[in-house]
Amino acid sequence: MPSFDSAQARKKSIFPIMTSRFLVLSFVCLALTACSGEEADTHAGQPVTKRKLVFKEILRTFEPMGLTVRGRAAYDKQQFLEQAAALEALTNKPWQYFTPDSNYSPTRAKPDIWQKPEEFKQAQQKFIKASEQLTQSAKGDNLEAIRKSYDAVEESCKSCHHDFRGPKR
Ligand code: HEC
Secondary structure (H helix, E strand, O other): OOOOOOHHHHHHHHHHHHHHHHHHHHHHHHHHHHHHOOOOOOOOOOHHHHHHHHHHHHHHHHHHHHHHHOOOOOOOHHHHHHHHHHHHHHOOOOHHHOOOOOOOOOOOEOOHHHHOHHHHHHHHHHHHHHHHHHHHHHHOOOHHHHHHHHHHHHHHHHHHHHHHEOOOO
8 A cells, every 4th residue: 555644655646546537537528529519500490410410321321231241240131121222212311401501610511512513413313323223232132243232332422522522611
């Protein structure tokens, strides 16, 4: 047991506790900033918040299929088909929230979305078609074909993000 008689011992015994408390507190603050750092979406209809929620849902639906096609999760035909169908059902959901007045912080949408509406529409169509094709492939059980279709969907996400998603504003 350390002796509490000398200042040295006090330093030794108390300091680590303070340090760890300080660290815990900093983490809590960081976590809070991460949540509340985003300004509240006070815009009518909250289009930025709504489209982000849909994209998060898209990611949540898309990722488990990625584990399967990469061989990191077991392939279950029925389950995969349901996941593909769930993704397909989401592919037409985000676009309604890109309203003319919805280019506000903290969005990552590039102004090109509003300046090149035809190209943005084409990027949506590419994604929608790729997702339909994934469902079609998932009706069979050729994992190689499924993987190709999955990759095409992923490519459609990436190319749209490349063209139409920028840094946070
Ligand atoms: C046609 C264009 C387009 C396609 C296709 C697309 N995205 Fe996005 N995505 C965007 C844009 C634009 C944003 C930025 C939205 C904002 O910040 O207002 C975004 C944002 C996101 C976000 C961040 C949401 C947040 O909370 O900020 C995720 C995750 C995401 N997309 C996943 C995907 C996945 C996964 C796919 C494909 C399966 C996909 N997206 C397909 C355009 C697209």
